[in-house]
Amino acid sequence: MATMKDVAALANVGVGTVSRVLNDSGAVKESTRRKVQAAMKELNYIPNAYARGLKMNKTYTVALIIPTIWHPFFSEFAYYVERNLSEHKFKMLLCNSDVSNEKELEYIQMVQENKVDGIIGITYSDLDNFVSSHLPFVTIDRHFKEETVCVTSDNFQAGQLAVEKLVEKGCRKLGYIGTHSRFPSETTKRRAGFVEQAERMNIPYAIYDEMDPVLDLLAGIKTFFEKHPDVDGVFAHTDFIALDILEVLDAMERHVPEEIQIIGCDGIKMEAGRRQIVSTIRQPVDLMAQAAVKKIIELIDGEAVKEKITLPVTYIEGPTTKNNCVK
Amino acid sequence: MATMKDVAALANVGVGTVSRVLNDSGAVKESTRRKVQAAMKELNYIPNAYARGLKMNKTYTVALIIPTIWHPFFSEFAYYVERNLSEHKFKMLLCNSDVSNEKELEYIQMVQENKVDGIIGITYSDLDNFVSSHLPFVTIDRHFKEETVCVTSDNFQAGQLAVEKLVEKGCRKLGYIGTHSRFPSETTKRRAGFVEQAERMNIPYAIYDEMDPVLDLLAGIKTFFEKHPDVDGVFAHTDFIALDILEVLDAMERHVPEEIQIIGCDGIKMEAGRRQIVSTIRQPVDLMAQAAVKKIIELIDGEAVKEKITLPVTYIEGPTTKNNCVK
Incomplete structure (x- = not known):
């Protein structure tokens, strides 16, 4: 079968053009559309029967699985996913996995x-066998053995951009502080981008990177700064880790941003109308949600x-870096 | 019919006892249970057929309607609602109303x-006719013309407790700064409790209270402090308004908590493991979610x-009040 x-x-x-013609989505030139349709006819092409079959029984619900909605990154993402689904007449079931796969498997079964x-799904548990x-499944950041649609932001660029900004703002020795999941994720590229850019710019750096769950992150951060007292610019793997770093440095009576500057990652805000809580590399959460919804509806x-969609990040100035460039 | x-x-x-016997929920003495069952038998009582009938067609889904999930109070509430529903094998549909009733009405129709x-539902739009x-409907804070189940925290006590704490911490003139919805809500009692307690304690106070949506709240707050430069303790209607007050006072170069102390209301945290962002009167969000889920399942x-469930609030010390009592 073709x-x-x-x-x-x-x-x-x-293949993307064929998909757009099939789903009547996106701009396709009329001549191209005719060419694709002629090819389908010639090959007697029948769209995936299983997937097409589902269409008849649509429930118009999509499940969003996240570790916890009680977190500004996930709640912003959920806000935009629901809004985009709603525009396509879909409802959203919300599942807090609490990083256990029991509930996740329940939704896969559904x-x-x-x-x-x-x-x-933004998942951190063992789902590879499921x-x-x-399965109509869009994963955020994470990879699976089987090919899935993955939406992510440009995490490598995030690390590069953070180094660029810290150096631009006068930092002479950098630190990377982060944690990572045991499952393969796009977010580990934050560190890789950091390292690549620091080496390219010939800036010394130190790394503190632990696997989740970390027992005492604050103690680990303190030890890092004791060991590297000359670090004057830090890229934190997330904005929340940037907050942890702030807490440690405050207790050590080291001033941010005067003595040490910090750039976080994610760009979380407590609600739409508020500012980012630290200087940060912002993920385009709204666009990620939009892409995820578009893709899940195409899958349904x-x-x-099956592709990876990578969206660009941006730097947002906040209270943890010096406002003026002192290059 | 009985x-x-x-x-x-x-x-x-x-009537509550009868309900508990019917639903086999809550502690009922065995003798009381027998008395109630005897009365049912004598009166040939048949539980509400419509409501009982629904049970047969259960979808095991409950919709949670909130203005936006991208807000730490609502996301904490949603987290606990989903967790409690999940324990009862229910799924949760999430609806961000964006304070428009179009989507709310869609769910009522569903x-x-x-x-x-x-x-x-935590709703702020015109739903009285619907x-x-x-309708199996549990409302948080808000009242409707028709009798509904309402879960709320003790907002009057919140206002009283804030005054008590501010006075205990040495404040001599108080301010209440807030906004309110045009729909009747339990939360207006925060101001009433504040006023009652200030008068009881014979403490002078000033009020700034506007109806939502407020065009320029920061300007209004600034004018309030210019008009009342002697206010040295403020109860803010919400934690977010407390943040707005902090921003205004910072621009006016007035120091918190040294010169002015602020107590917010809600007790929001950015995620489970973090601290409250200001000194605050905390609503028991977990217990409110638990009560709401228990009630909606009883209704289903x-x-x-049809009753109002009022849960007690607590004071949480944060960075916007003086830590030592200076009575």
Whole structure:
């Protein structure tokens, strides 16, 4: 049986273009559309029956799985996911996994039983044996053995940008402070981008990076600063870790941003109308939610291309860096 | 046909006790239970057929309607609502109303069409004509024309407690700064409790209270402090308003807590493991969520007593008051 790839090859276009024609989404030139449709006809192409079949039984609900909604990054993401789903007449089931996979598996089963149409998941538990490429599942940041749609921000660029900004603001020795999950995630690229840029700019640096769950992060941070008293610029893996660093430095009577500058990552705000809590590399949460919703609906409605969507990050000036460049 | 009230009267107990016997929930003495059951038998009492009927068609989903999940009070509440629902095998649909009633009405219709079993709502729009006493609906803080189950914290006590604490910490003239919705809500009692306690303690006070939406709250707060330069203790209607006050006072170069002390209300934290952001009167969000879930399931499963559940608040010391009592 002909596949989308065969259609794409015959029409001499990308698989993405075939998908856009199939789903009637995105801009496709009329001539290209005709070429693709001719190729489908010639190959007697039938869109994935399983996926198309689901369309008939749609529940118009998508489950959002996150570790906890009680966290400004996840609540902002959930806000935009619900808003985008709502524009497509979908409802959103919310699941706080509390980083256990029991509830996550329950929702995967609900999809298999056609009780929910699909899942958008920010997951940190052992799901590799359950996430099949047939499951309408959009993952944020994380990779699975099976090919899935992954939406992420440019975490490598985040690390690079943080180094650039810290150096621009006069820092002479940098620190990277972070934690990471035991599951493969895009977010580990924050450190890689940091290291690459520091080496390219020939700036000395030190690293403190532990695997979650960390027993006493504050103690670890304190030891890091005792060991590296000359670090005057820090890139924190998340804004919350930046807050932890602030707390440690405050207790050590070291002044931020006068003596040490800190840039966090995520760009969390307590609510829409408030400011970021630290100087930060902001993930485009609204665009990530929009992309995740677009993709999950494509997966539910038909054949979507299994791809990774990487969205750019931006630097937001806050209270933990010097406002004037002192290069 | 006999009603719960008839049963309660014959058994010489409260309607709440009859409900507890019916729903097999809460502690009821064995002798009381027998008395109630005898009264039911004597009166040939049949539990509300409509409500009992719903039980057969349960979808095991409850919708939570809030203005926006991107707000630490609502996200904490949503976290606990989902957790409690999950313990009862219910799923939670999340709806950000964005303070428009269009989406709220959609969910009310879904309940009427048996697509959702019930609603827990923190609503600020015009719903009076839609919230009927037959609808499985638990409202937080707000009142409707029709009798509904309302879960709230002791807002009057919040105002009283704030005054007590500010006076205990040496304040000599108090200010109340707040906003209120045009719909009747329990939260207006914060101001009433403040006023009552200030008068009882014979402490002078000034009030700044505007109806939402406020165009320029920061300017209003600034004018208030210019008009009342001697105010040295403030009770803010919410923690977020306390943050706004901090911003205004910072720009006026007035020091908190040295010159002016501030107590907020709500007790928001950015995530479970963090501290409150200001000194505050904390609402018991976890218990409110628990009570709301218990009540909505009672409403879905049978006849629940239409009552208001008021839960006590507590004072949490934070960075915006003096730590030592200077009475």
